[in-house]
Amino acid sequence: KACEYWFWRCGPRQSDVMRGTGLLLVVVSGFLLRVNPVSLAFRLAGPRALGRHGRTRVRLASSYEDEARDRLQRLETIMLKVVAEQARQLKVLEERLQATERRLEVTRAEMKRLREATRASGIFGALNVSEQSV
16 A cells, blocks of 8 residues: 655755754654654665665664554554444344334234224223223
8 A cells, every 4th residue: 555645844954854954754644753854865865865874764764654554554454343343233223123113013013902802892981991091
């Protein structure tokens, strides 16, 4: 996966970045990292721009990039697990809701059947009691 970089630095001159005295911040896919400006300039300009010490500094910048990539992968894994768990919980809740709705329909049908049976028997009329009071 390619990382997107946004660069900005605080320092009086562009040459400060090449000398490593400026402050350089790198945002790698949402992570704000402090990077050695010399190593980053080496990565951008090539090995001849900085001489023989550039190679070890490149490894440093590369390790920051690898660490950010690893963090992103861990976050993506966690988020996928969270989303999967929420989807599973939603499915369970939907099944419970459907079961409750089925029980409600059965209860309504039973109430209707009992109401009609009670009317047919005439018990309430003989006792002078209304259905609503039961």
